[in-house]
Amino acid sequence: MREFFKIAWRNLGRNLRRTVIIVVAVALGVWGGLVSMSIFNSLGHQMVNNFINSSLGHIQIHIKGYVKNPSLRLCMTDADEVLSKIKGADHLAGYAPRIYGFALAQSARNSQGVMMVGIDPVMEPTVTRIRQIVKSGSYFTANDDPGVLIGKSLASKLKVDVGDKLSFYLQSFEGGEDVVESFRIRGIYESGISTIDKSVVYLPLQRAEKIMKMENRLNEIAIKVDQDKNVELLKADLKNRLSNEKPKLLMQAQKERSDGKEFDLLKIREPGAGNLILAPEAMGESFKRNPNVTNLALRLELPLAAVHRTRTGGEKYLDLQVFGLEPVNENKLSGIFDRVEIPAKSWLKGTEMDKELEANQGWVVLGESAAQALESEPGDTIRLDSGDKILSLEVIGKLKDGLEESSGKPFAVVSRSDLWRTFVSRSAASEVAVKLKESAELKKTQDELLSGLGLEVQDWKEIWPFLDQYIQILNYTNLVLLLCIYIIIAFGIANTMIMSVFERVRELGILKAIGTSPRQLFGMVIMESVMLAMIGMALGGLASAITIGVWAKKGLDLSMFAAGLEAFGFPTVIYPMLTLKNILTAAVLAFGIAVLSAIYPAIRASRLLVVQALRRF
Amino acid sequence: MAHLQTQGITKIYKENDVATNALAGVDFKMDKGEFTALFGPSGSGKTTLLNIIGGLDRPSNGKLWLSDQEITTLSDSQLSRLRLFKVGFVFQAYNLIPVLTALENVEYILILQRVPKKDRRERSIKLLEQLGLGQLINKKPTEMSGGQQQRVAVARAIVHFPELVLADEPTANLDSKTAGELMDMMARLNQENHITFLFSTHDHMVMEHAKRLVELRDGKITNDQIRN
Numbered sequence A: 001m002r003e004f005f006k007i008a009w010r011n012l013g014r015n016l017r018r019t020v021i022i023v024v025a026v027a028l029g030v031w032g033g034l035v036s037m038s039i040f041n042s043l044g045h046q047m048v049n050n051f052i053n054s055s056l057g058h059i060q061i062h063i064k065g066y067v068k069n070p071s072l073r074l075c076m077t078d079a080d081e082v083l084s085k086i087k088g089a090d091h092l093a094g095y096a097p098r099i100y101g102f103a104l105a106q107s108a109r110n111s112q113g114v115m116m117v118g119i120d121p122v123m124e125p126t127v128t129r130i131r132q133i134v135k136s137g138s139y140f141t142a143n144d145d146p147g148v149l150i151g152k153s154l155a156s157k158l159k160v161d162v163g164d165k166l167s168f169y170l171q172s173f174e175g176g177e178d179v180v181e182s183f184r185i186r187g188i189y190e191s192g193i194s195t196i197d198k199s200v201v202y203l204p205l206q207r208a209e210k211i212m213k214m215e216n217r218l219n220e221i222a223i224k225v226d227q228d229k230n231v232e233l234l235k236a237d238l239k240n241r242l243s244n245e246k247p248k249l250l251m252q253a254q255k256e257r258s259d260g261k262e263f264d265l266l267k268i269r270e271p272g273a274g275n276l277i278l279a280p281e282a283m284g285e286s287f288k289r290n291p292n293v294t295n296l297a298l299r300l301e302l303p304l305a306a307v308h309r310t311r312t313g314g315e316k317y318l319d320l321q322v323f324g325l326e327p328v329n330e331n332k333l334s335g336i337f338d339r340v341e342i343p344a345k346s347w348l349k350g351t352e353m354d355k356e357l358e359a360n361q362g363w364v365v366l367g368e369s370a371a372q373a374l375e376s377e378p379g380d381t382i383r384l385d386s387g388d389k390i391l392s393l394e395v396i397g398k399l400k401d402g403l404e405e406s407s408g409k410p411f412a413v414v415s416r417s418d419l420w421r422t423f424v425s426r427s428a429a430s431e432v433a434v435k436l437k438e439s440a441e442l443k444k445t446q447d448e449l450l451s452g453l454g455l456e457v458q459d460w461k462e463i464w465p466f467l468d469q470y471i472q473i474l475n476y477t478n479l480v481l482l483l484c485i486y487i488i489i490a491f492g493i494a495n496t497m498i499m500s501v502f503e504r505v506r507e508l509g510i511l512k513a514i515g516t517s518p519r520q521l522f523g524m525v526i527m528e529s530v531m532l533a534m535i536g537m538a539l540g541g542l543a544s545a546i547t548i549g550v551w552a553k554k555g556l557d558l559s560m561f562a563a564g565l566e567a568f569g570f571p572t573v574i575y576p577m578l579t580l581k582n583i584l585t586a587a588v589l590a591f592g593i594a595v596l597s598a599i600y601p602a603i604r605a606s607r608l609l610v611v612q613a614l615r616r617f
Numbered sequence B: 001m002a003h004l005q006t007q008g009i010t011k012i013y014k015e016n017d018v019a020t021n022a023l024a025g026v027d028f029k030m031d032k033g034e035f036t037a038l039f040g041p042s043g044s045g046k047t048t049l050l051n052i053i054g055g056l057d058r059p060s061n062g063k064l065w066l067s068d069q070e071i072t073t074l075s076d077s078q079l080s081r082l083r084l085f086k087v088g089f090v091f092q093a094y095n096l097i098p099v100l101t102a103l104e105n106v107e108y109i110l111i112l113q114r115v116p117k118k119d120r121r122e123r124s125i126k127l128l129e130q131l132g133l134g135q136l137i138n139k140k141p142t143e144m145s146g147g148q149q150q151r152v153a154v155a156r157a158i159v160h161f162p163e164l165v166l167a168d169e170p171t172a173n174l175d176s177k178t179a180g181e182l183m184d185m186m187a188r189l190n191q192e193n194h195i196t197f198l199f200s201t202h203d204h205m206v207m208e209h210a211k212r213l214v215e216l217r218d219g220k221i222t223n224d225q226i227r228n
Helices: A002-012 A016-056 A079-086 A152-158 A205-212 A228-241 A280-288 A327-334 A353-359 A368-374 A416-423 A442-451 A465-503 A505-513 A518-554 A559-566 A580-606 A610-615 B046-053 B076-086 B102-112 B117-130 B146-158 B176-193 B204-209
Strands: A059-063 A092-106 A111-119 A134-137 A148-151 A165-170 A179-189 A200-204 A220-225 A250-258 A261-269 A293-309 A315-325 A363-367 A381-385 A390-399 A411-415 A431-436 A455-459 B004-015 B018-030 B035-039 B061-066 B087-090 B164-168 B197-201 B212-217 B220-226
Touching: A002 A518, A002 B102, A016 A220, A016 A465, A016 A518, A016 A580, A059 A228, A079 A092, A079 A220, A079 A228, A092 A152, A092 A205, A111 A152, A111 A165, A111 A205, A148 A152, A152 A179, A179 A205, A200 A205, A220 A228, A228 A455, A250 A442, A261 A442, A280 A293, A280 A431, A293 A327, A293 A368, A293 A416, A315 A368, A315 A416, A327 A353, A327 A431, A363 A368, A363 A381, A368 A390, A381 A411, A390 A411, A390 A416, A411 A416, A431 A442, A465 A505, A465 A518, A465 A580, A505 A518, A505 A610, A518 A580, A518 B076, B004 B046, B018 B046, B018 B220, B035 B046, B035 B176, B035 B204, B046 B061, B046 B164, B046 B197, B076 B087, B087 B146, B102 B117, B102 B146, B117 B146, B146 B164, B146 B176, B176 B197, B176 B204, B197 B204
Parallel strands: A111 A200, A148 A179, A315 A411, A363 A390, B035 B197, B035 B212, B087 B164, B164 B197
Antiparallel strands: A059 A220, A059 A455, A092 A111, A092 A165, A092 A220, A134 A179, A148 A200, A165 A179, A250 A261, A261 A431, A293 A315, A293 A381, A293 A431, A363 A411, A381 A390, B004 B018, B004 B061, B212 B220
């Protein structure tokens, strides 16, 4: 082997000029390949870092389904508990709780759809560079600081500057009418990512909670890991810590008929009598995403005392089962509001009652026996009394007795929001009623609904797969570019080796004549080709190490393409870098190409007919 | 059985549908230790016969045995091993490997035979010194004269103690003095080391050295005589 190596090595020196030319060609190719790889690498790496440090973080926690369908209501309903579980996780460098709400931002001169992001002024900088990217004005100093931070592109679109006022039209957790709020612009930031700069408005978390009615609720917790390599470890730890966040629920199914069709109705409750589902909107929002769910309604049931001052001046008392319903959703589900009897002169006559009631508050529909016992007629006012809280309501109509849920007790139907606002103080429901499609498989849908609840811990690749895909594309581009370069090199090497074999036919014939086997001759030619490639590879590698080293220190300024690059989150000054994988890929490919390109001449050499070869001069 | 025996060897070359009989039935025997010259005019089939005997070429017909082994039936790789272990070659144009030194050229065969390094080096140096080439062991072929190169070629041909050394017009490129010295050396190796030589030539001086002369004409042996 050593002897063949020696012969192959010395053969390279026989036509030194040719060898030098091909070695330089290989070196230039390798240099070009490695340098372009390093540029692509750093573009990808810096882009990802830019996203991670601007908004994404390494890991994010959401309620399941939020990433696919971001909605204010798909939120963590017990934020403090979730945050307390996160604290102290290994490799946790920082965490940032956030609330996201879509809004329309309006200045005196223009308007633009934006994303309002409520951030904790102290915690947010532990994950992102938010503090550093505020270029004019100032960052928040306290959690209830007035004012907002907007991106430079948005500021120029809305033609506003620091100190100007902006109005925002946004939805709150409870839905209904848009909330209108005005803020002064406290600072203008430049994140380097144009999509963020033109659409994201930051405000302090406490303010966002108040405006959007999101107290103790969060849409997102962004997490920063101490070192990139620990992302998986931290993710696993967080998943473990948050694994109990899935609610334990009772799910009761019953067959219902409507318009001659049979369907399943699911009633989801907290286990334990009288236990309420708090912030059921998030759960409802999650259920609505399931394609087998056709309608869904939240129901709140409370036992309350009713008091009616009769027309004769006396007071009637009655213990009632009070159902707080959502008129529109409930009517789609059970049609209950279509069965309400109202007097001919009622203001509700001729209207779509469910929608009318949805938009109004302070009404009550009494069951027949309740109305009788209370001696109450439509138009009367009754009081619901829990002992410490009172809700006065106008009786608008009657329902026949026999409401299944009342279990034969006297009952009343009111608006759910009236009921929880007065007696529970936060949004709650006794049950979530879900109507399934006729075709839905009951068991499967039940499982899907339950598994859709709880929290989701995802890393940046899962949240924004395009970032990872982009890196993959860059890697493939690297590979294709390298292959193109190497294919050209391969022809050069093949040409050199064919010439080399052709010139040495007689000599190879002698080697064969004196006992060298065809396989040994084959190997000798391949070895020669590999040596050519490896010398070129080493020189090219050295040259690229120097080039990349200089650029990595000084930075490569691509600002002439800045506008195009920034749109994709690319940096304008890049610091080329090579990974061990890149170097190994380049080396292995160079080796492979050297072998492949020498196969033909090597076969020619090994198949030489000695007698013919010896006749050559 | 003779050390080397051929039986009815023919070789027909076909080129552009024209057949040429290079060998037309050669029956030939040779014993161990012979120092035999094949002679005859150009085109008489000397080189063809040597190539076939050395396993470099195959006969069109006929059989050939070397030390009791029939070699006409061997595969290419078996022939390759046969050449490596049993035959030594000396070519007309020296044909040393130009990138190797004299010592490395001689050692090469032993490397192929996987002889341990120390052993092969000692053997090669000893042989080169024995052949008066001690000063040249680190010289490359381009740094040597024709005669020196051919002596190295002889060393390469015999270093592995082959059963038979085939030399195709070994003196053709040498001046008469050098040719004489080379033949003396080969004759001495034959006498002292009992190496069997078969060489082709049309040089009378070379024939003078041979113990047996075999004449070949038109692919047939026309004369075979032992010289005293």
